[in-house]
Amino acid sequence: MLVFWKERLILLAVPKTGTTALEGALAPRAQFVLRDPPQIKHAPLYRARRFVVPLIEAAGGSGFETVAAVREPVDWLGSWWRYRQRDDLAGQVNSTRGVGFDDFVDQFARGKPAPYAAVGSQARFVGDGEGNVAVDHLFRYESMELLVGFLEERLATRIDLPRVNVSPEHPMDLPEHVASKLRRKRAAEFSVWEQARA
Template structure:
């Protein structure tokens, strides 16, 4: 999470959407940068509005605009699968090294989800039911539009490094698994569709 005080702007770091590269590029411009532990780095919009937003408003006398990225949902899940295949992953119970992406996707669809597939949902991070959503959501796949937005708001050129890249892996899914996954991720897919064409929501 990054807070830009003068610009009244807060970047909420949706997991698996390039937040590490953005933090490296923007940290020197931010008034507040929270990069660890992960539970704070990836503060959800609901926790932001409950704990952090009110403090910022009292301290500054202004509301802050929240922004975040969203990744195509199936690709986002594939990123989690690849991330958890890393050799340096310390928690063996979270590892996906000994399974296919199809196995992982089916596990994600289970209720309850096994620990290795319990990775949340972008819709709950960005637009929790009955709660205030992120003000502006941009597509990860069109990150250039987000960078243009930031360059305009922060009045500087932004060059993103390539960091924290997960190992390559086969992300093939059986047709029946894809149908099941689309049903499970219906809220995420609908939200992603609403964003549309790389424009802000």
């Protein structure tokens, strides 16, 4: 999470949406940089409102807007699935080694997924707790150039985004019955992505 004081802007770090690259490019320009541990870096909107905004207001700040990116849900899950196949997770409950992508998605679509598929919710991350998008400026990861353009204009700076923290490529075949279940059980994930600027 990055806070830009003069511009009254908070950049939320939705996991697996290019936020590490944005942080690398913009951290020197931000007044607050919340990068570790991951629970702080990736604090969702409701947590930012509960802890960060009161801190800002106590220091005399007001009128801050939020900006974030969300990723197409199947692609987002694919990034998580690939990321959790890395060597340092081998043998741990959140490792996806030996787990097919279809099984990973099927687990994610359940009410209580297995630990390896418990990756949170983009909809909850950017929502108000009642099913509505509450981030002021929401962009699609797939249209990163729009987000970069918005930030360049708002922050009056040039942004050069390197590719960092990229998960290795693996085939991601998803049978229709699993894709349908995901859309049915996790409709909010698709709704949020469809509402984002593209």
